[in-house]
Amino acid sequence: MTETKKETKTIEKAVENKFAVIKIAGTQLKVSEGQEFEVRKIEGKKGDVIEITDVLLISDGDKVTLGTPIIEGAKVVLEITSQKKGEKVNGFKFSAKSRNRTHFGARQLITKVLVKKI
Numbered sequence: 001m002t003e004t005k006k007e008t009k010t011i012e013k014a015v016e017n018k019f020a021v022i023k024i025a026g027t028q029l030k031v032s033e034g035q036e037f038e039v040r041k042i043e044g045k046k047g048d049v050i051e052i053t054d055v056l057l058i059s060d061g062d063k064v065t066l067g068t069p070i071i072e073g074a075k076v077v078l079e080i081t082s083q084k085k086g087e088k089v090n091g092f093k094f095s096a097k098s099r100n101r102t103h104f105g106a107r108q109l110i111t112k113v114l115v116k117k118i
Contacts, residue, residue, distance in 0.1 A: 017032060017059075018032065018033065018058075018059065018060045018061070018118060019031060019032045019058075019059050019118070020032075020055055020056075020057060020058045020059070020074075020076055020118045021055070021056045021057040022052050022054060022055055022056065022076050023052075023054035023056060023070075024039055024042075024052055024054070024078075024113075025039040025040040025041070025042055025111075026040060027039065027040070028056065031076065031115045031118070032115065032118075033115050033116070033117060033118055034114075034115065035114075035115050036081065036112060036113065036114045036115075037112070037113055037115070038086075038110050038111070038112050039110070039111055039113060040108065040109070040110070040111070041083070041108075041109035041110065041111050042080065042111045042113070044080050044083075044111075045080065045083070046080055046081065046082055046083065047079065047080065048079070048080045049077060049078070049079050049080075049116070050077070050078045050079070050080065050113070051075050051076070051077055051078075052075060052076045052077075052078060053070070053074070053075050054070055055067065055070060055071045055074040055075065055076060056069065056070060056071070057071075058071060058074055058118065076115065076117070076118050077115075077116040077117040077118075078113040078114065078115055078116065079113065079114045079116050080111060080112070080113055081112045081113065081114050082111070082112040083109070083110075083111055083112075084109075084110055084112070085107040085108070085109055085110065086107055086108040086109070086110045087107070088105050088106070088107050089105065089106050089107070089108075090103070090104075090105045091103070091104045091105065091106075092104075
């Protein structure tokens with residue numbers, strides 16, 4: 001019986017949070033105000049403000065708004081905090097019997113964004 005009380009408390013806390021699900025740079029993210037995320041490169045400089053209108057879901061307490069596929073008139077305001085390169089990913093190809101060995105590497109460009117307002 002104590003377990004159910006704990007579960008209901010955690011569910012109530014989760015419901016109190018305001019969050020949104022947005023589509024940005026080819027991915028879907030669950031964002032809350034004040035959170036910082038790393039996404040694929042977005043055009044802009046440090047300090048630029050971006051408005052995302054591809055909002056798929058907004059939850060504000062008990063009120064949940066679901067888009068089909070997006071919510072009309074909804075937007076999320078983001079601020080670019082940095083532009084950088086990610087970790088290097090190394091690859092290696094080897095073909096048996098023909099003595100082919102190919103080494104390659106790549107670094108993805110990453111943008112850090114801060115959620116200002118939902």
